[in-house]
Amino acid sequence: MxxxxxxxxVTGQDGSYLAEFLLKKNYLVHGIxxxxxxxxxxxxxxxxxxxxxxxxxxxxxxxxxxxxSLFKIISQIKPDEIYNLGAQSHVGVSxxxxxxxxxxxxxxxxxxxxxxxxxxxxxxxxxYQATSSELFGEKKGKNIFNENSELNxxxxxxxxKLFAHxxxxxxxxxxxxxxxxxxxxxxxxxxxxxxxxTRKITMFFxxxxxxxxxxxxxxxxxxxxxxxxxKDYVEMQWKIMQQKKxxxxxxxxxxxxxxxxxxxxxxxxxxxxxxxxxKGLNERAYEVLGKKKRLLIKVDxxxxxxxDINYLKGDSSKAKKILNFKPRYNFKMLVKDMLLSDIDxxx
Numbered sequence: 612m613x614x615x616x617x618x619x620x621v622t623g624q625d626g627s628y629l630a631e632f633l634l635k636k637n638y639l640v641h642g643i644x645x646x647x648x649x650x651x652x653x654x655x656x657x658x659x660x661x662x663x664x665x666x667x668x669x670x671x672x673x674x675x676x677x678x679x680s681l682f683k684i685i686s687q688i689k690p691d692e693i694y695n696l697g698a699q700s701h702v703g704v705s706x707x708x709x710x711x712x713x714x715x716x717x718x719x720x721x722x723x724x725x726x727x728x729x730x731x732x733x734x735x736x737x738x739y740q741a742t743s744s745e746l747f748g749e750k751k752g753k754n755i756f757n758e759n760s761e762l763n764x765x766x767x768x769x770x771x772k773l774f775a776h777x778x779x780x781x782x783x784x785x786x787x788x789x790x791x792x793x794x795x796x797x798x799x800x801x802x803x804x805x806x807x808x809t810r811k812i813t814m815f816f817x818x819x820x821x822x823x824x825x826x827x828x829x830x831x832x833x834x835x836x837x838x839x840x841x842k843d844y845v846e847m848q849w850k851i852m853q854q855k856k857x858x859x860x861x862x863x864x865x866x867x868x869x870x871x872x873x874x875x876x877x878x879x880x881x882x883x884x885x886x887x888x889x890k891g892l893n894e895r896a897y898e899v900l901g902k903k904k905r906l907l908i909k910v911d912x913x914x915x916x917x918x919d920i921n922y923l924k925g926d927s928s929k930a931k932k933i934l935n936f937k938p939r940y941n942f943k944m945l946v947k948d949m950l951l952s953d954i955d956x957x958x
Contacts, residue, residue: 863925
């Protein structure tokens with residue numbers, strides 16, 4: 612019998628890569644998508660349109676804010692594995708919509724766990740909760756975090772993920788559910804949403820290569836992040852679910868780069884010479900064109916978060932030992948993949 616997987620957030624970056632990965636593993640894959648007045652399936656259209664996958668890939672309308680819809684879907688398909696990737700996942704937006712973020716990103720996981728518990732099926736449903744490096748916040752000294760680090764989020768998104776992380780552990784220990792959490796640090800790809808800073812940068816430069824004269828406006832360009840590739844990280848989500856005992860794992864590269872370094876890597880690939888001038892809110896980046904220079908990037912206070920974390924780095928020693936975690940993509944490969952994909956897709 613083929614394994615059956617259910618993915619919430621299947622239309623997102625991770626959901627689309629995970630669906631591809633599981634289909635290659637010969638799973639029957641079911642995905643939940645929200646009803647919307649606009650089409651939001653661009654990341655999985657190639658799966659929907661593939662005639663070979665008609666009997667292997669299925670979509671269901673549902674919502675993490677609706678227990679009834681989750682109960683109906685889960686009781687109908689009786690999955691072997693549930694991957695809860697659905698969330699309002701933008702940290703900045705979570706300050707503007709904290710209640711909705713908490714409902715979807717936090718309470719949504721509890722709704723699924725309650726459905727699993729209430730169904731009491733003979734076969735054990737495995738549950739994976741996608742959590743985040745935003746759980747950790749900051750600590751004195753270098754912010755290098757593992758599974759035993761103190762959790763101290765600095766955003767409504769981080770707080771919602773913290774609830775999801777803890778409630779998953781509580782249900783695992785209280786009701787003997789197979790419930791796990793992947794504490795994933797930042798992971799990007801060509802499928803990252805365009806409002807996220809990495810994709811915002813690669814899209815800006817892709818448009819520039821096609822003749823755009825726009826100016827890129829950014830917030831904290833000195834924020835340091837541990838950036839990996841989503842393809843590497845969804846494989847670890849699956850591996851976490853294949854362990855005999857459910858547990859929590861940090862997935863990270865162990866290397867950090869600033870937003871400014873991300874920009875400089877893009878410029879290096881494109882052979883664009885830039886010069887940074889000014890400090891703080893007055894910092895600018897200019898493209899050097901012989902004796903002339905043209906403004907490319909401005910720091911804009913509108914893009915600063917009310918509370919931000921300047922440095923996040925993960926320690927994946929446990930995942931390396933138990934899951935044999937070996938990222939295929941390094942930072943330079945990730946940036947190049949995103950940039951060339953955006954250049955290729957812009958007409």
